[in-house]
Amino acid sequence: MLSKEIQDALNDQIKNEYFSSYTYLSMAAYCESINMGGFATWMRLQSEEELGHAMRIFDYILNRDGRVVLQSIGKPQTKFKSLKEMFQIVLDHEREVTGMINKLYEQAISESDHATTVELQWFIQEQVEEEKTAQEILDKLKLAGDSGSALLILDTQLSERSSAQ
Numbered sequence: 001m002l003s004k005e006i007q008d009a010l011n012d013q014i015k016n017e018y019f020s021s022y023t024y025l026s027m028a029a030y031c032e033s034i035n036m037g038g039f040a041t042w043m044r045l046q047s048e049e050e051l052g053h054a055m056r057i058f059d060y061i062l063n064r065d066g067r068v069v070l071q072s073i074g075k076p077q078t079k080f081k082s083l084k085e086m087f088q089i090v091l092d093h094e095r096e097v098t099g100m101i102n103k104l105y106e107q108a109i110s111e112s113d114h115a116t117t118v119e120l121q122w123f124i125q126e127q128v129e130e131e132k133t134a135q136e137i138l139d140k141l142k143l144a145g146d147s148g149s150a151l152l153i154l155d156t157q158l159s160e161r162s163s164a165q
């Protein structure tokens with residue numbers, strides 16, 4: 001059975017994953033508004049992926065006979081100056097999420113909740129991927145600078161993402 005403290009922290013993390021999803025959906029809308037359809041596709045799939053993370057924790061709480069208590073989701077940022085600024089926000093956000101997962105993991109270790117530590121290991125590995133991908137796209141955007149043709153090539157590349165993984 002989950003301790004009250006771990007259960008509360010996991011419920012918080014469901015909210016955090018939903019907030020990530022909401023943030024990426026907001027970014028998808030921005031990308032559509034500047035006619036960068038490939039970036040928008042990528043962001044829509046990223047938003048879906050975050051819902052998958054939330055549901056993974058949702059199911060885990062229930063599998064451990066815990067209680068899911070859904071919380072209010074904050075308002076995501078809705079205005080962005082550029083794709084480069086947007087991806088800097090993505091990278092900063094993913095680093096923040098990594099910190100949250102690490103904190104949860106330390107809490108599970110301190111309570112000797114082995115099942116939760118194993119569950120969180122999946123998220124720890126996932127965060128390595130999330131940060132790597134955000135950093136790669138940000139680096140490419142920095143390289144592209146104000147070059148319209150470079151940005152259009154990048155938009156085509158991102159349009160090729162086909163799944164929320």
Ligand code: MG
Pocket residue numbers: 017020050053097
């Ligand atoms: Mg996530």
